[in-house]
Amino acid sequence: MSLNVDTEQPFFSHLFELRDRLIRIVVVILVAFLALFSFGNQIYTMVAEPLMQHLPEGTSMIATEVASPFLTPMKLSLVAAIFLTIPFTLYQFWAFIAPGLYKHERKMVIPLVVSSTLLFYLGVAFAFYVVFPLVFAFLTGTAPEGVAVMTDMGRYLDFILTLFFAFGLAFEVPIAVIILIWTGATTREKLSRGRPYVIVGAFVLGMLLTPPDVISQTLLALPMWVLFEFGLIASSFFVRKKRDDEEEESDDDNEPDSESDDVSDDDSSSDKSEADTRYPDDYVAPTDEEKEAELDRLEWEDEDDWAEDEDDESWNGPGDDAESPDATGAEDADAIINDLNESRLKRVMELRQQGDVAEARKLLYEVLANGNNDQIMVARNILEQLDQE
Incomplete structure (x- = not known):
């Protein structure tokens, strides 16, 4: 009976801790959502600006559903709250798994978490300020004569959120490369030899994650390739740092205690x-x-x-x-x-x-x-x- 208590108690304590941290994440997201909800219309106007600048004169966005003028800004406010609270969410997951990591692993995870967050935000910013103006200029400019481009506000939000997540995840390529090499799943030399396959795969992902146009596909594939090369360069630093940390921990473990020093x-x-x-x-x-x-x-x-x-x-x-x-x-x-x-x-x-x-x-x-x-x-x-x- 005591054996079951000893083995089950840590498992349930971990579940309780995970539950508490998830509750904290949800509460913070809800607080951010309530703070942004009243500014939902202004936020939507800001994210719709890249399309509005390229719409023909006399046209505008439309709402084809009855509840779209209310639900679409509310949905955008919720997504914005999730975006803004990503650092807090990652910190909660980090605090949950950190006690089970070795010392050299904790030293590696912190910079990886911070850099992955910054890269995700950088991907979103790249999509908004670089990709959207080019894509919308191309799409609105290819409309046949006599066709009025009047995009539904709900469809537009789904479109830009897809691109946001696509570019945000695409900019995580260096982190994926570093983790693969750091964990020993592959080596830097093998990835270097597979560079042609990586380039082809980047263009395939660009085709699947972006609208069916060459501009957006290229604008996603080229950064992925460049970030892949950056990940190869950065991995040499992380792997060397991991080796040094492991040797330091090994030296600490092999260091004799005070009594053996006396002897x-x-x-x-x-x-x-x-x-x-x-x-x-x-x-x-x-x-x-x-x-x-x-x-x-x-x-x-x-x-x-x-x-x-x-x-x-x-x-x-x-x-x-x-x-x-x-x-x-x-x-x-x-x-x-x-x-x-x-x-x-x-x-x-x-x-x-x-x-x-x-x-x-x-x-x-x-x-x-x-x-x-x-x-x-x-x-x-x-x-x-x-x-x-």
């Missing part, structure tokens, strides 16, 4: 002198007398042979300044001390697992008092870790 520091700095060692704030360095006494205790308590030979004349004890042991005895003493400190460090690890920090600190201080450079560095690092816990 590597131990290995690389084992030849450092004890004077360069950094101790914790609560550590008090032992005096020479305390070190000597600790060595005496270790040698006399942990080595039975030395304890039996305590009264022997050839050995006056490690603390006797009158006579020093021979070289072999000194090496044995160092080996014993090192072994004992290794045992203490192992015991410290067991005490840490048991939670006995006080006893672990005590053993670490003993290692700091008489250990070699490697043991001192290890004890210091463990003390620093205990201070951070």
Whole structure:
């Protein structure tokens, strides 16, 4: 039962979030529509200007349906509201999918979303200011003699909306090229080799998406070809940026943590002198007398042979300044001390697992008092870790 709850809950939470974002999009569009509705007639007059300039004198646009004078401006206001709120709509979809993307993918999506929005608006502006005057001049100029060109306002709106969407989507060609190359669906070299097919396809799309005239078809196909070439050029930058971001993320994932850094520091700095060692704030360095006494205790308590030979004349004890042991005895003493400190460090690890920090600190201080450079560095690092816990 709990398994079903754990697996279904994230799915429904995503659905709820998607629902909330769609509601926000609809609310914003409705607010923009209400704001533009009262200006519907003025907006229609503005978009009808390219045709009105080329209508013969004495003619005008007509309304063949009863409700067209009211419904057509209202429809245009709704479409204008959708056009104007495209950035907000894209942002909501971006905010919904962004948590599921990698870091380098988020870096790529933001410029792609912004550039696709600008290109869509640029396509609409190109259609309105460049294509419409040429197309309407051609169409009205080819009317047979005696035929009055009087376009229905509803049919005209459908015509220009089709062209708006056609040119807006056609100007997204660079984004499509970049995404295809970026996702690995194809390569820049393959698309370059397929340039003749792209040119033919652009003219075919121009024929299908525009009125049956050569001017509008050409005006749509040529920008698509130019934008395709621009997408090939821009894709090299995006693909290189993607590769750099992936390598950066890989380096971040492979970067060792602080504890492994401490261990590597131990290995690389084992030849450092004890004077360069950094101790914790609560550590008090032992005096020479305390070190000597600790060595005496270790040698006399942990080595039975030395304890039996305590009264022997050839050995006056490690603390006797009158006579020093021979070289072999000194090496044995160092080996014993090192072994004992290794045992203490192992015991410290067991005490840490048991939670006995006080006893672990005590053993670490003993290692700091008489250990070699490697043991001192290890004890210091463990003390620093205990201070951070």
